Amino acid sequence: MSSERKVRVRFAPSPTGGLHLGGVRTALFNYLFARQHQGDFILRIEDTDQTRFVAGAEEYITECLAWCGMEPDESPNKPGAFGPYRQSERKPSYRQFAEQLIEAGYAYYAFDTAAELDAERQTQPNFRYSHENRMNLRNSLSLSTAETEALLSAGHPYTIRIKVPTDETVSFTDLIRGKVSFDTNLVDDKVLLKADGMPTYHLAVVVDDKAMEISHIFRGEEWLPSAPIHILLWQYLGWEAAMPAWAHLPLILKPDGNGKLSKRDGDRLGFPVYAMNWKDANSETLTKGFREMGFLPEAFVNMLGVLGWNDGTEQELFSIEELIAKFSIARVSKAGAKFDFEKAKWFNHEWIKGASTQSLLPQVKELLAEQGVNDASDAQIEEVLLAVKERLTFVSDFWAQASFFFQRPASYDLDAVKPKWSEEKTAFFQAMSISFDGFDTWEAPTLEAFFKEAIKESGMKMGELMMPFRIMLVGGKFGPDVFQIVQLLGKQEVIARMQLALKAFTA
């Protein structure tokens, strides 16, 4: 049925806050599938719940997708043939379809207020609005036509609920899980149109997916229980032939304990859960994002792409282009996956190692500017980057790993040098400093050979002099190869640092 159809998928986030891992992955799988089949990837905004709608969230979502390299073919901001894509802007058509369902006998007006239903739930622990009790509640099925008309014309608030059939089985083939079945006797009469005139998600997705000619639906597993409602709606609206194929993605779970990964877990365990920084306008709280933490979008996408999917080989590193080429729904796993931040870091490390120094430059310059370093040339920065790149897990580690290239050591690890310091060593470095001054070309290999030869002649041990030399230049026992540092620092700076350090060592 859908094999002939043009592939058209949509990502449908609700603009209620930041975009978390699960959301981005759902978007990604939709995107990969669309690209793989030369189809369309559409962004549709679910904003009918006005009480939870958050200003700025829609723009935020668009930016997240762009950062990850996913450009929607049509979005709410670029109205296309199937727009508008905001649920709230499509209000009239939802009501029309809800009423169409009532006329066909597949739905009904329900006059019970939220408070009344809450009261029912208080007394009946397993209360469900369903075929078992709908005749005991206040709705157009239990009331006479005249009573219903009276309530309606009196302006009594009402909702429209689906009339789920009795003794039927709703089943469908999930692209990931195979055949899934539900007994309609256990499905309740969900609200389709709320008292405020807005549709619930159930009505809205079906109507919109039909209007947008969606061919495949990839959504989180948390939607599986409401799938029978959606399928019934496709049938009752007379659109069964146009129904999309379904695939329910496994959930991303907390790393420790159990349950769905939430924003709070990130705060608690010290890693981001949102793609980018999210600042809540009301509470003024800032939730850290992967982008700001120093993740490369390629690494982020790679990590998400293989969380619950693999290509069957031992390959782990994939570019988004490779993911598009190799993705297959059949290879998406069924079980939920616990999020592992250590592995996420590893992906980032790998992508930084593989990144060109040029591509890393803008972010590094920003970091340097934050530290007040503005006089370094691009060429200089790139050379340093080349030296320290493979040591970085995050781009933001750059300063910690390379500050000494741009700044003289603020302090020295004196405990490592002072106890064993001697006049002899002072003399050695003084002499070395004079010798260095005589060099016309300044290159690591020759300097290293010269330095080591001098040590040999002095009769002292290598370690006794190499270590202090490093500390003179960088302040401590860390950093790349000493002579690589020497070369990058340049003659004048090396000599100056030696002199400065000698004073500190002998003070």
Place this chain on the structure above:
RNA sequence: GGCCCGUUCGUCUAGGGGUUAGGACGUUAGAUUUUCAUUCUAGAAACAGGGGUUCGAUUCCCCUACGGGCUACCA
């Protein structure tokens, strides 16, 4: 409680009726780096349990257990 989905090393997973059950992250030990990190090599580490079916089940079926999701006029 009810319904639905799931279950291979600590974690993400490959595999699939007969395998030394493979890889990656993490971890441990060595090597290299006269620093730290990287890197390299090696090691420890898993088929939830019970019944079937079968010559043979980790693989297929059933049950149990466990985990997760849903059970709103939220999505």
